Amino acid sequence: MLKVQLAEACYGVEQADCVADVLEAARYCRPDLVLSAMSLPDGTAADVKTALRQDEMLADIPVIAITQSNAPERRLHALSAGIDDVLPQPVDDVILQARIRSLLRARSANEELHMQRDASHGFVLPLSDRAGHEECSSASVALIAQDSKTAQAWAKQLGDHVPYALRYHDLDDIKLMMSAPVADVFIIELNEISAGPGLRLLADLRARAATRQSVVIAVPNPADPMIAAEALDRGAHDVLQAGFDVDELALRLTTQLQYKSRNDRLRDSVRNGLRAAVEDPMTGLYNRRYAKPFLDRTAKRAAESNDSFALMLADLDHFKQINDQYGHPAGDAVLVEAARRLQAQMRPVDLVARVGGEEFMIVLPGADEISAGIAAVELCNAINSKPFYVPGSSEPIQVTISIGAVVGHDLSRKEDRTDWADAADKRGQDRGASNVTELISLADRALYDAKNSGRNQVTLGKNSTAAA
Template identity: 90%
Template sequence: MQGTILVIDGISTNRIMLKVQLTAACYGVEQADCVADVLEAARHCRPDLVLTAMTLPDGTAADVKDALRQDELLADVPVIAITQSNAPERRLNALSAGIDDVLPQPVDDVILQARIRSLLRARSANEELHMQRDASHGFVLPLSDRAGHEEAKGATVALVAQDPKTAQAWAKQLEDYVPYELRCHDLDDIKLMMSAPVADVFVIELNEISAGPGLRLLADLRARAATRQSVVIAVPNPADPMISAEALDRGAHDVLQAGFDVDELALRLTTQLQYKSRNDRLRDSVRNGLRAAVQDPMTGLYNRRYAKPFLDRTAKRAAETGDSFALMLADLDHFKQINDEYGHPAGDAVLVEAARRLQAQMRPVDLVARVGGEEFMIVLPGADEISAGIAAVELCNAINSEPFQVPGVNTPIQVTISIGAVIGRDPNCGNEPGACRGQDRGTTSVSELISNADRALYDAKNAGRNQVTLSKNTTAAA
């Protein structure tokens, strides 16, 4: 089954006809005949979508939406209303009440199925965002509806039509209805549309001539990284159910099925921007949660949870290409004395500054991570003994060349660092770069490399600190 749909109608023949349509499309169908039964039926079947008559024996589609809002798990279930009267006022009232779409009777099966697919895709994407947020332990303080409304006020809307005059006419009508920045484009303005910052919403006209190029532009916008999170609203002009269905299946978030109507477009813009604002906050929460899981909160460096898989990938890549890489373990010297003499806040400030200085020496492909109290792991892909030795000495110099200025401490603190380094390379290969390229022979185990780097670090400490020791007792003084 593709999902479960709850059909609500006081007329049994209507329910039966809809059930036949939906069952043929492989949806599971549950039924109810009045508003009073909606909540119980929905809690029983947990529908993915609700399809309801606009008028019911004991209420309306808006009452159905209100009933679903009583249960937090059902509040976001999309609702489509079917009406015998497609009067604009009733349509707008239903949309204002939170109904996702209103379809006139007799229901066009093509547009119904396309609308269902579109709403189910959006619901599935929203649920995935919630699961990712929960799995990443993300946490963000919920913003009020007012905050979301304030965010939407700064939105940018791109009006795209075949004839620029059409876009300008739409903008002229819209400017009295919405507080958004309105931009006008023709279908060929793709470079301008992609100019940063891209619009939050694209409204695309699809007329008899522009339907093909407009649909291709719609799909293009949904595929590009820069515009993937932008809202796309299609406007068949004049109304055409086949074009509407095609636009929804190509990824449009919304469609004005009856053609351009300034009141309906203004309402749908506001609704879609509120959805976008909520989803953007969810994505930020997911990113923050993932970042928190792999990032040291004090220094901003990656932590051990990220460093070990990075090292594993570097070793695997080196084994496949025959290249070498360097692994270093670095430890600030006499760090306990800094904490004891100046206090832990001063010690934290030293760690933050040390992390900044180390990071400043890294190439984009390199990694420096905080893996312990005052211990750092450094991975240099592609490095050999010579380049690793030079890099390690530069890291030492970055720490010891200038005393640390710590807030609250009158005297600058002199800090040094010791580094143990090891080169990762397949022992069966020679010293020439790429000697085992493409043979996938495997390299010295990562655990062994870490142990060797750790022993080299202790050798540097035992040799007097403030220096680098390469594995196999090759030492370079800092």
């Protein structure tokens, strides 16, 4: 009967009749979800979950158990064993379909996080590590009901079962709910009167940036499969289908917090991996991998808006002598301080990146020849105006920098065209890509001219020089 129902809902269905066959079928077809009777000839649905967890490729497959008994203790025992949900017979098709959709969404999001982590070469600790438990124990939980008395009563009962910081609100306390720091978990009562506002609040919490990663648990009170299904489809992470039960709520709350802790650390791992890929570990500036696409985007926006932008290449003067005289640790300290000084001169829209040993790329969106010249001189002065004091050196180090700067324009306008743009067109190359490449070459040539002219100065374009 269930196979027919699920097939009509456009799910592919494979069948098995014992724990051993489930494992064999799962390794063959890699299911997105397992729907199991609570009792099987060679075990239980909990044994299915345990067996799946022992295979790394199958460990995250959610399992829904179907039981002939709706006894609370039987449901709690199954949930404690790791079953994702327990549905009593006869199975309500509305809640079954909603629960399947919810679990598949959660699994898909989890798989995407893992792929992003792997792509960024990140690392995340397993769910059961000590840090995860510490994060869970310090979690904050908001209980929300139609009236604060109900929420307060729930908080009082729940406080005897969990170590989390509890607070309570009525449905109208939206400003307090959104006040920082927001709760890690929102538990929302949905009764006959509050179901509409409660479901809207649920959707709102799942949509807002501040609460998007918070757990939301819906509690139909009294039990209502239609409201429970609607809550799942609105984005609730879990529901108490049988209504408020403090033991079941405590169990589901702890499970969801463990999932949240793991996913939060997984997201942090992805962010750290992505950051490591585009940041210079010594100076904290962006690296070449980030700088070139940034320059490409800036050039494209300038062309679209008929605007200009400046590109600078900067190089610390006689840096090898600093390393030779004071040692490489001192040289590293000079690089870090130089990066700090350069970054301090930047606007929020600007970019300064370390693109070589002692070489930096600076991109100033919207800058013309005059503003680019002024900015370049200020950058030069930021380095040479004060000596560098570094660990390991008893005397200050005088450091200077040379900068080559060029200005890029929208080349679709005839009056802004330059010789290097015409040359690129004559070669039949893509104008956008070749223009940026030529612009980098021109900036490099300008930097070379600044070096040859005595260093500690800025060279603009091909021939004009600004003293620092």
